[in-house]
Amino acid sequence: xxxxxxxxxxxxxxxxxxxxxxxxxxxxxxxxxxxxxxxxxxxxxxxxxxxxxxxxxxxxxxxxxxxxxxxxxxxxxxxxxxxxxxxxxxxxxxxxxxxxxxxxxxxxxxxxxxxxxxxxxxxxxxxxxxxxxxxxxxxxxxxxxxxxxxxxxxxxxxxxxxxxxxxxxxxxxxxxxxxxxxxxxxxxxxxxxxxxxxxxxxxxxxxxxxxxxxxxxxxxxxxxxxxxxxxxxxxxxxxxxxxxxxxxxxxxxxxxxxxxxxxxxxxxxxxxxxxxxxxxxxxxxxxxxxxxxxxxxxxxxxxxxxxxxxxxxxxxxx
Numbered sequence: 474x475x476x477x478x479x480x481x482x483x484x485x486x487x488x489x490x491x492x493x494x495x496x497x498x499x500x501x502x503x504x505x506x507x508x509x510x511x512x513x514x515x516x517x518x519x520x521x522x523x524x525x526x527x528x529x530x531x532x533x534x535x536x537x538x539x540x541x542x543x544x545x546x547x548x549x550x551x552x553x554x555x556x557x558x559x560x561x562x563x564x565x566x567x568x569x570x571x572x573x574x575x576x577x578x579x580x581x582x583x584x585x586x587x588x589x590x591x592x593x594x595x596x597x598x599x600x601x602x603x604x605x606x607x608x609x610x611x612x613x614x615x616x617x618x619x620x621x622x623x624x625x626x627x628x629x630x631x632x633x634x635x636x637x638x639x640x641x642x643x644x645x646x647x648x649x650x651x652x653x654x655x656x657x658x659x660x661x662x663x664x665x666x667x668x669x670x671x672x673x674x675x676x677x678x679x680x681x682x683x684x685x686x687x688x689x690x691x692x693x694x695x696x697x698x699x700x701x702x703x704x705x706x707x708x709x710x711x712x713x714x715x716x717x718x719x720x721x722x723x724x725x726x727x728x729x730x731x732x733x734x735x736x737x738x739x740x741x742x743x744x745x746x747x748x749x750x751x752x753x754x755x756x757x758x759x760x761x762x763x764x765x766x767x768x769x770x771x772x773x774x775x776x777x778x779x780x781x782x783x784x785x786x787x788x789x790x791x
Contacts, residue, residue, distance in 0.1 A: 634732060635709030637684040638769040641716060641752045642673055647775075649674045651749065651790060653783035654762040660746035660790055668789045670715065670753035671763040677748040679739040681716050683730045684766070685709075692726045699751065699791065700743025703736055711757035718745045718791060746790045 642649070651672030656665045683705060690713070691704035699717035703724065706713045720740025730736055741748040754761040764776075764783050771779065 632709050634686045635707040635712070637707060637712055637714050637754055637763075637766050639682075639684050639732065640767055640770050641682055641684050641714075641750060642675060643680060643682060645673060645675065647778055647782065650779055650782045650786075652786040652788060653764050654760060655784070657789040658787055660788065661744065666789075669760045670717070670751050671783060672786075672790045673739075673750040673752065674790070675739050675748070675750060677720065677739060677741065679750070680735045681719060681737040681739060681750055683732055683734045683736050684714055685712070686731045687712075687714075687729070689724050689726055689728045689730060689736075692722060692724065694722070695743060698743050700745060701737070701740060705730060705736075713755045715751075715753035715755070717751040717753070718742050718749060744791055749790045751791050 651674050652668055653671040655668060657668040658664070659666045681703075685705075685707045687705040687707035689703060690706045691702065693699075693702040695701065699715075701717075701719040701722055703716045703719065703722060704713060705716075716737060718740055719737040719742065721738040722736070724730060724736045739748055739750050745751075752763055754763045754766050764780055767776070767779065
């Protein structure tokens with residue numbers, strides 16, 4: 474290996490020969506530098522970057538830790554069950570059968586319990602325990618069902634104000650209940666026709682109340698058919714209510730009304746035999762029997778009486 478060096482005295486480049494010792498030293502420094510650089514790379518990749526095998530080991534360690542925690546939890550649960558069984562053993566065999574329970578070990582003689590099996594009291598105790606266990610299970614199921622029902626009711630509480638669930642009159646008596654949905658005799662034609670609502674035999678001018686919150690979608694005044702009519706749409710499961718044969722009307726189309734609000738007065742307009750309120754409940758346009766929608770106003774006994782009266786009245790008033 475040769476190199477050139479500028480000679481200031483001669484003002485020219487002269488060839489300088491490098492001896493073997495210098496070359497060997499440079500080779501040694503390059504070798505040592507390469508080893509040092511390789512060592513740095515190894516430390517960086519070894520400490521901060523995991524190999525696929527190391528990543529698998531870490532994952533397996535995590536799974537083993539999770540499984541260990543699960544098994545520890547199951548062992549704790551089994552210990553609790555064993556403790557409960559010991560308490561039940563002392564209660565049943567000790568208190569009921571007046572016998573001292575044995576301390577269970579691997580070498581315990583079970584002859585003591587074989588003797589108990591021959592005791593007539595054991596059968597009674599076993600049956601009682603089975604009945605109690607069944608009742609506890611049923612109680613747990615009922616409690617869970619009630620809890621779920623309560624949550625469902627609370628979730629739907631705001632929606633109940635849109636459900637037509639009261640009378641369209643203020644405190645009506647049983648005597649005013651008339652014919653409900655079904656085949657009824659028409660008061661004028663005297664033939665069976667489909668009656669799509671329920672009649673209330675009340676005096677002229679009696680207040681008519683909205684049975685749920687909603688918006689008035691129809692206000693019709695006519696001397697024929699159902700006479701003066703109000704229809705209210707309730708924003709809950711497609712319900713709507715219709716109030717027919719009215720005299721005075723106090724609401725307008727598009728008005729929002731609330732349950733218990735006076736919307737009209739009873740009349741005898743249209744084809745009506747006498748003053749009464751014809752009340753209908755519909756769901757998605759289908760006729761529903763109003764008898765089943767008074768549950769917020771009546772008790773079971775009153776509900777039964779209303780059904781008997783409504784279904785046994787064969788003559789409609791419109």
